[in-house]
Amino acid sequence: xxxxxxxxxxxxxxxxxxxxxxxxxxxxxxxxxxxxxxxxxxxxxxxxxxxxxxxxxxxxxxxxxxxxxxxxxxxxxxxxxxxxxxxxxxxxxxxxxxxxxxxxxxxxxxxxxxxxxxxxxxxxxxxxxxxxxxxxxxxxxxxxxxxxxxxxxxxxx
Amino acid sequence: xxxxxxxxxxxxxxxxxxxxxxxxxxxxxxxxxxxxxxxxxxxxxxxxxxxxxxxxxxxxxxxxxxxxxxxxxxxxxxxxxxxxxxxxxxxxxxxxxxxxxxxxxxxxxxxxxxxxxxxxxxxxxxxxxxxxxxxxxxxxxxxxxxxxxxxxxxxxxxxxxxxxxxxxxxxxxxxxxxxxxxxxxxxxxxxxxxxxxxxxxxxxxxxxxxxxxxxxxxxxxxxxxxxxxxxxxxxxxxxxxxxxxxxxxxxxxxxxxxxxxxxxxxxxxx
Numbered sequence: 001x002x003x004x005x006x007x008x009x010x011x012x013x014x015x016x017x018x019x020x021x022x023x024x025x026x027x028x029x030x031x032x033x034x035x036x037x038x039x040x041x042x043x044x045x046x047x048x049x050x051x052x053x054x055x056x057x058x059x060x061x062x063x064x065x066x067x068x069x070x071x072x073x074x075x076x077x078x079x080x081x082x083x084x085x086x087x088x089x090x091x092x093x094x095x096x097x098x099x100x101x102x103x104x105x106x107x108x109x110x111x112x113x114x115x116x117x118x119x120x121x122x123x124x125x126x127x128x129x130x131x132x133x134x135x136x137x138x139x140x141x142x143x144x145x146x147x148x149x150x151x152x153x154x155x156x157x
Numbered sequence: 158x159x160x161x162x163x164x165x166x167x168x169x170x171x172x173x174x175x176x177x178x179x180x181x182x183x184x185x186x187x188x189x190x191x192x193x194x195x196x197x198x199x200x201x202x203x204x205x206x207x208x209x210x211x212x213x214x215x216x217x218x219x220x221x222x223x224x225x226x227x228x229x230x231x232x233x234x235x236x237x238x239x240x241x242x243x244x245x246x247x248x249x250x251x252x253x254x255x256x257x258x259x260x261x262x263x264x265x266x267x268x269x270x271x272x273x274x275x276x277x278x279x280x281x282x283x284x285x286x287x288x289x290x291x292x293x294x295x296x297x298x299x300x301x302x303x304x305x306x307x308x309x310x311x312x313x314x315x316x317x318x319x320x321x322x323x324x325x326x327x328x329x330x331x332x333x334x335x336x337x338x339x340x341x342x343x344x345x346x347x348x349x350x351x352x353x354x355x356x357x358x359x360x361x362x363x364x365x366x367x368x369x370x371x372x373x374x375x376x377x378x379x380x381x382x383x384x385x386x387x388x389x390x391x392x393x394x395x396x397x398x399x400x401x402x403x404x405x406x407x408x409x410x411x412x413x414x415x416x417x418x419x420x421x422x423x424x425x426x427x
Contacts, residue, residue, distance in 0.1 A: 030377040035360065035386035117357045118388045126380055 004152040008085040011148055015092050018141055022134055029126035033114055036122045047121050051108070054132070057139050058104040061097045064146055068093060071153065079153040086153045093145030100138035107131030358388040359412035361396065365422045370400035383422075391416070398422050 071079040081090050115121050365383040372379040375395050395409035403424040
């Protein structure tokens with residue numbers, strides 16, 4: 001019981017720190033993107049890898065969210081969303097994975113628009129780093145919450 | 158029977174499309190210039206409506222999609238090398254007209270940011286956006302207002318300043334005319350026709366002498382030093398360039414979607 005509470009509190013604090021960091025980064029980084037010539041095949045390949053990775057994380061986030069909600073909606077699962085600790089973890093995991101998806105959707109559209117209208121994509125741009133890091137860190141935090149929910153939400157009978 | 162009808166419709170649609178493409182590719186810059194002269198003369202005779210040029214720019218942003226696509230098609234139909242040469246000469250010619258009227262030197266004019274407004278494929282006005290331009294006009298004319306389309310307007314420092322391409326003609330626009338904007342810097346032969354979308358960002362190209370200077374956009378440090386280029390959200394941008402041992406260079410400008418701002422900053426030693 002003590003472990004459950006300890007991990008929940010640690011997870012709650014880490015999530016709050018992450019959210020504060022995201023807001024801080026959002027208001028401090030220099031917006032915009034340098035214009036890079038994408039005519040070389042290497043740069044095109046790197047751009048493809050970048051988008052593929054973002055998409056893979058987004059697909060995993062959807063899968064995890066699906067799994068998470070199965071615990072709540074199905075009757076005969078071994079995981080029960082009961083008690084304030086598990087409910088908190090469940091809620092935070094949803095928030096983190098959902099935010100990761102929002103970050104992906106916004107960032108992906110934004111970068112594709114820049115590519116389409118300005119034929120440019122700079123992997124070093126603070127804006128691109130922000131989108132990439134936000135999506136990844138939120139996803140990892142969501143995974144952590146997912147693990148805690150499973151481990152401490154198991155029926156002990 | 159159905160298959161025959163579908164095939165016929167398909168073939169007809171292909172032919173129709175080819176026809177359209179062929180018509181568009183017939184345009185060239187000389188035709189456009191002739192058309193410009195004719196249309197501006199005609200418009201000045203008609204003098205139907207006087208419109209605030211700033212509103213026309215707004216109308217262009219909102220409604221100019223179709224015209225801009227047509228303009229882009231015409232523009233693309235001219236070979237790149239040829240169109241830059243022809244347009245650069247055309248614009249240099251127009252610059253000399255301004256020199257006579259406003260007392261700008263050709264170098265000063267070339268340093269400004271230019272936006273060429275065109276109705277479909279017809280050039281109608283040229284827009285200068287520069288603090289320097291506003292100040293120069295004030296000095297040269299001893300007056301803080303200018304006359305365009307018959308409306309006396311105050312010159313806002315740093316705000317847009319619109320003047321007709323041809324000084325003898327009071328250009329007027331009929332109701333519903335949609336404008337397209339071309340931007341660029343004649344001295345660099347750097348001309349740009351923005352594509353139709355309000356989702357576009359604005360481009361800021363920065364060159365400094367000496368280079369490797371630190372750049373700030375709206376007081377936020379840019380991750381690259383000069384010479385550099387950046388795409389930003391449309392809006393007001395203040396660019397500051399700093400380098401040890403040199404005086405700080407700073408200017409701000411309001412940029413609309415698709416606009417390009419070319420900065421050539423010569424840093425002065427302290």
